[in-house]
Amino acid sequence: MIYIGVFILGLLVGSFLNVVICRLGTKESIVWGRSHCPHCEKKLSAGELIPVLSYLIQRGKCRHCQKKISIQYLFVEIATALIFILILWTAQMRGGVMADWKLILAIVRDWIFASFLAVIFIYDLKKQLILDRVTVPAMIIALIINLVLGISIFNLLFGALIAFGFFFLQFAISRGKWIGGGDLRFGIMMGLMLGWSSTLVALFLAYVIGAIFSLGLIAGKKEKMDSHIAFGTFLSIGTIIALLFGPQIVNWYLNLSL
Numbered sequence: 462m463i464y465i466g467v468f469i470l471g472l473l474v475g476s477f478l479n480v481v482i483c484r485l486g487t488k489e490s491i492v493w494g495r496s497h498c499p500h501c502e503k504k505l506s507a508g509e510l511i512p513v514l515s516y517l518i519q520r521g522k523c524r525h526c527q528k529k530i531s532i533q534y535l536f537v538e539i540a541t542a543l544i545f546i547l548i549l550w551t552a553q554m555r556g557g558v559m560a561d562w563k564l565i566l567a568i569v570r571d572w573i574f575a576s577f578l579a580v581i582f583i584y585d586l587k588k589q590l591i592l593d594r595v596t597v598p599a600m601i602i603a604l605i606i607n608l609v610l611g612i613s614i615f616n617l618l619f620g621a622l623i624a625f626g627f628f629f630l631q632f633a634i635s636r637g638k639w640i641g642g643g644d645l646r647f648g649i650m651m652g653l654m655l656g657w658s659s660t661l662v663a664l665f666l667a668y669v670i671g672a673i674f675s676l677g678l679i680a681g682k683k684e685k686m687d688s689h690i691a692f693g694t695f696l697s698i699g700t701i702i703a704l705l706f707g708p709q710i711v712n713w714y715l716n717l718s719l
C-alpha cells in the first residue's frame with residue numbers, strides 16, 4: 462500500500478520537475494504560475510496536468526494546437542516514481558525501523574537528492590549545461606540534512622574535496638576543455654550528498670557508464686571521438702546509483718579484496 466502512495470508521490474514530483482526543467486533557462490518563476498503549452502502558450506487546465514494520464518489520454522498531443530508533447534514529460538514522471546520506490550525499498554532492505562525519525566528523514570533526503578539529480582540529468586542532456594541555480598541549493602540542502610542525520614562534516618567535506626579535486630585536475634590539464642565549471646560545482650554537491658566512500662563509487666560508475674555509452678555511440682558511428690557527450694548526465698546516474706547502493710558496493714568491494 463505504501464508503495465502505491467510513494468509511486469503517486471513520485472509521479473507528482475516528476476510532473477513538478479518537468480516544469481522546473483522547462484523554466485530553468487527562462488525568466489519565468491520556477492515554482493509559481495500555471496503551466497502552459499510550450500507551442501501555443503495556452504494555459505493548461507487541471508485536467509491536463511495529471512501526471513501520465515493526461516499524456517496518455519491526449520496521446521502525447523496538446524489539446525489546443527495538436528502539436529506533440531515531448532516524451533520527456535512521461536519519462537521524467539515515471540522515472541521519478543520508480544526511483545522514489547527504489548529509495549524506499551533499499552532503505553528498508555538496509556534494515557531499520559520505519560518509526561525511526563532518522564530513517565524517514567534519510568528517505569526524504571534521498572527523494573530530494575534524486576529530484577535535483579533528475580533535473581541535472583535532463584537539463585544537461587538537452588543543453589549540455591549544469592546550472593548553479595540547481596547545484597548550489599542542492600549543496601546547501603545536502604549539507605544541512607546530512608549534518609542533522611549525524612554524518613560527520615569531515616566525511617562530507619572530504620567527499621567534496623575528492624570529487625572537486627579529481628575534476629579540477631582534469632580541468633587544469635585540459636584547460637577547461639574536458640570539464641567545465643558546472644562539473645566542478647557538481648563535484649562539491651556530490652561529495653556533500655554522499656560522503657567520501659560513496660563519492661568514489663559514484664565517480665567510478667559515472668566514468669564506466671560514460672565510457673560504455675561513448676564506445677557504443679562510436680561503434681554505431683553516431684558520434685565522433687571528440688564530440689561532447691553530456692558529462693553531467695552520467696554523473697547524475699552514478700550519483701543516484703551510489704545513493705541507492707553506495708554502502709553495499711563499498712562493503713562488497715572491501716570483502717572482495719580481503
Ligand SMILES: [Zn+2]
Pocket residue numbers: 498499500501502503523524525526527528
Ligand atoms: Zn499547444
